[in-house]
Amino acid sequence: MGKQYNSIRAMIKDSDADAEFKDKAVKEIENKQVSKFLVVLRCKHGLTQKQMAEKIGCTQSRISKIESSLDTELSIKDLMDYGKVLDLKLEVGYRKPSIKIVDLIKYHAFKMNHYLNQLVALTKDKEDKSIEAGVEKFFKEVLFNVNALVLKPYSNLTLPGKGTVHDKKMIHISSPMDVPDDKMCNPKGTTKTP
Numbered sequence: 001m002g003k004q005y006n007s008i009r010a011m012i013k014d015s016d017a018d019a020e021f022k023d024k025a026v027k028e029i030e031n032k033q034v035s036k037f038l039v040v041l042r043c044k045h046g047l048t049q050k051q052m053a054e055k056i057g058c059t060q061s062r063i064s065k066i067e068s069s070l071d072t073e074l075s076i077k078d079l080m081d082y083g084k085v086l087d088l089k090l091e092v093g094y095r096k097p098s099i100k101i102v103d104l105i106k107y108h109a110f111k112m113n114h115y116l117n118q119l120v121a122l123t124k125d126k127e128d129k130s131i132e133a134g135v136e137k138f139f140k141e142v143l144f145n146v147n148a149l150v151l152k153p154y155s156n157l158t159l160p161g162k163g164t165v166h167d168k169k170m171i172h173i174s175s176p177m178d179v180p181d182d183k184m185c186n187p188k189g190t191t192k193t194p
Contacts, residue, residue: 034071038082041068046087055085116142 007009012025042052049063056063058081066078076092083090095104116139123132 031072032068033072034068034074034079035069036119038079039067041082041086047085052085056081111148124189 003014005014008029012022012029015022017025042049047055048059049067053060053063066074066082076090079090082088089174119135121152123135125131
């Protein structure tokens with residue numbers, strides 16, 4: 001059995017090819033991340049390039065070109081077309097490169113709070129108690145899984161005198177940097193709408 005690699009980049013870097021070819025090949029791969037992701041999405045949905053083209057309303061050669069394009073050659077329309085056919089919503093965003101990891105975590109925690117409140121709002125239909133039971137079951141899963149997700153990295157901390165999680169008191173979590181508190185949650189924890 002030959003040598004195994006974790007990525008094509010690693011295989012290229014380990015090859016006998018000259019350095020210029022290696023650099024060019026790695027750059028080519030790095031500049032096609034989005035287009036290759038589109039191939040993966042299409043394949044996961046069990047569609048051929050021809051089927052994808054028919055659903056979008058273009059030629060199969062157009063799909064081939066999209067899937068072999070450099071990321072800089074792709075248009076938002078290309079991404080939206082794939083999303084529409086695959087029943088996926090395209091989300092594009094910006095964030096400051098200087099944003100701190102802790103603020104990213106806070107942002108996602110507050111977004112999770114927002115979505116959980118949306119789930120609770122679904123239970124307001126008094127005629128269908130199965131919705132409320134389903135949401136309650138999901139909340140139990142969330143409580144278990146989020147605790148596990150937080151405790152695992154915490155257990156890897158090797159700080160002297162670190163107590164167990166149970167030794168810690170509840171603390172207030174401030175909203176992420178550059179986001180006013182009134183844009184995230186009110187003091188009762190319910191999400192405010194603009």
